[in-house]
Amino acid sequence: MAVPLPAPVGSVTFAIDALSAIFILALGLVGAAACIYAVGYTTEYYRNRFRQLAGLFNAFLLSMLLVFSVSHAFAFLIAWELMAVVSFLLVIHDHHDAENVRAGYIYMLMTQLGTVFVATAFFLLAARAGSLDFGRMAALELDSRTAGLVFLASFIGFGTKAGMVPLHIWLPRAHPAAPSHVSALMSGIMIKTAIYGMARFYFDFLGTGPLWWGGIVLAVGVVSAVMGVLYALMENDLKRLLAYSSVENIGLILLGIGAGLVFAAGGKPGLAALAWTAALYHTVAHAVFKSLLFLGAGSVVFSTHTKNMEALGGLIKLMPYTAIVFLFGAAAIAALPPLSGFVSEWLTFQSLFLLPQALDGIKAKVAGAALVAVLGLTGALAAACFVKAFGIIFLAKPRSEHARYAEETPAVMWSAAGLLAGLCLVLGLFPQPLLAAISRVFAGKAGYDASVLQAGNWYTIAFRQADAGGALTPMGVFVLLIAGAVIAFAIFRFRGKPSIIGGETWTCGIVPDARMEYTGTGFSKPVRVAFRFILRPQRETLVREGGKYHGRKLSYHLSIRYIFNELYRPLNQSIIRVATKMKRIQTGSVQLYIGYLAAVTILVLVWNAWWLN
């Protein structure tokens, strides 16, 4: 579809191909659930500015749909900016909180920085193609230097939006600040627009590149995955924990993309398609379970009015449905079989494991094995992180008044999240339809073999290449688990009907109290100590009151140092320094400003006159 616009833009074209379709599918699924959820969620909090919120929410959905469906650089950038501005307004919706406004401005700054790079990438292409249309850009044959520049510009630009380390600093601030159904969309879909952009560039515009492209993407993916999940595990603010976990998952997606680029460069079309499939499957799977978790977090905040995990606990009894759907999300994000996260984790494992197929030599073998181990590390850390999240929030006794008087949310909220929980199971047990949709992305693309995952049947994912192969039967694993549970039940009943006696939790003879429970900070302590060279934990002990020998009241303050935030410090300081210098010419006097204008006009005239001669 083409919409004519005046020159120099030319007509704006819309086109939905197999790649767009996958992202629009994810947007549709998550968007629908978020809309249903919003019916219940927005009643209490935002009655006063409800229209504004609802309007912006819908504009946000529309802008993301536009990003996925336009096939014209100019329109893409407009949609991209629309999405940025609308999401910025949603982030600062609760603008009475100074923290939110600050988060909004950091977000705006970073996202604009990203847009500069994205626009640069587009303009480099458009200048060569002589057109802003995607089709013309795709037909372009680029020299290797321009291709390299476009690759770097697009990777940095989209990477900022994706929240990859070290450009992630906005993400853990902005996502928690927005209302939860918006956070769900931001973490579920908005950061995936960047993955869409990368896929569009690397498939259509750039084609097969040199090896170092894949190397860079893999390196950034590793750092994002490990740092993201470590910070998530340290976090006690529920929504910020989820935001850091999004950084991790973007890292996992980048691992798939990086492996895909390496395979494409190494001339392995089947494996290249496999690795990209892993990335795209994880994109959809993460969209579903991360928005599910954000909706669950929203329900917790809705009922308890706190995001602080240390003040929660025991919600599984007070909010049983929310607890079950949150458990589905937690298990899926920890990549446990038979849920959706495991399928994409398995595909990513396979792509990394097979990296030595594309490269020769011992280095490639060590790199492949090490990357598999790193992925295993992030998987285990993610499991620890979500044991902590679910365990501290939902289990044991309530740790504060907030949690003690929590009530289950309206049915419309937990059932919306329940839809997504069902999807986690469906995507985990029946991956075939989505895999088939993804394989259509590679049809006709040079350097990719779309038929790679066609070897299986409805219950098996299988691929077979020259000297590599693999198969996964999620349904079989599920059946085995069911059989195992049945055996366990038979054993349980083996010696007659069981009886259960009540008896308090053993706390060495003292009456148990919520203050004896393990805290979130305590739960993550072993990891904090073992990884102290990255996390740099600092503990301050303050003596509050009391004498020298008795009745002293101590208070501890624990913080970790975010090493990547410190990269920004010199930049920050130099901007402030330049701004201070600029102050001198900005006096506020209108006459002086008119003087500046006149001076610049005269300069331009003089320069023009010279230049024309």
Added chain:
Amino acid sequence: MVKLKEMLLYIVQAGIIIAAAPLVAGIIKMSKARLQNRRGPGVLQVYFDIYKLLAKDSVVSPTVSWLFLAAPYVYFAAAAGAAALIPLLGQGADLFVVIYLFALGRFFLALASLDAGSAFGGMGGSREMFLSVLIEPALLLALMTLAINSGSTNLSLLSGAALTKDLSLAHIFAAVAFLIVLVAETGRIPVDNPDTHLELTMVHEGMTLEYSGRFLGLIVWASAIKQLAAILLFGMLFLPLPVSGAAGIALVVLLTALILACVETFTNKMRLFRVPGFLAVSGLLSLLALVAQ
């Protein structure tokens, strides 16, 4: 369906491992006792323990939720599922599936440990998840030493590859690397102590402290299954089979059990924060094995 027979084979295999698991646990216990100049219980003692526990009432704290009651089933099912997927009778499966089935059981048991609201449970769960963070990369690296050359992560292909290969230096490195992981994964000294409830050392026992009666019986059995599955993995992949068939497998399991008992006798429990170094040794050996191939 054609696959039905195959599926049945998996379940039969799981049944055999489930039935044999307490015996192997008993053998380890007895050989440990003999090494320490004790008479020790008979090899069947673990069966008697489980049989006794299965007749007892369960004391359950009023603090806990349904998750606490469901977790033993998930733990058992995950261990049994992993046992079915070792390439013995069945076709075997992908190694990632087996590892993530272990992770599934661990996830639910760690959640259950937080449910009763005691600090002992939380401490056990926290440490268990911490150890898993160290174990999983080391385990994957050790398995990669075999898998990376065969181009597949299917366990049946890996065990084939192990059988046909001569005993090389790389092979020994990889075997020691996996042995370290085996000790850690099955919760044995020097990483964890299966024989004590003392709060300073407990990891697995800390997590299960609130369980009693039938629930504890299920967990004890599931732990034994998990242990046997890991031992089988080690025996099938890293030890050369002396004789083929069931006798060979039995011999290999016996040998591994003896190795575990020796390790448990000759080493001390390690401080928790020394474990990262212990598992780093395993990782380094795996990398050496990769380079030496």
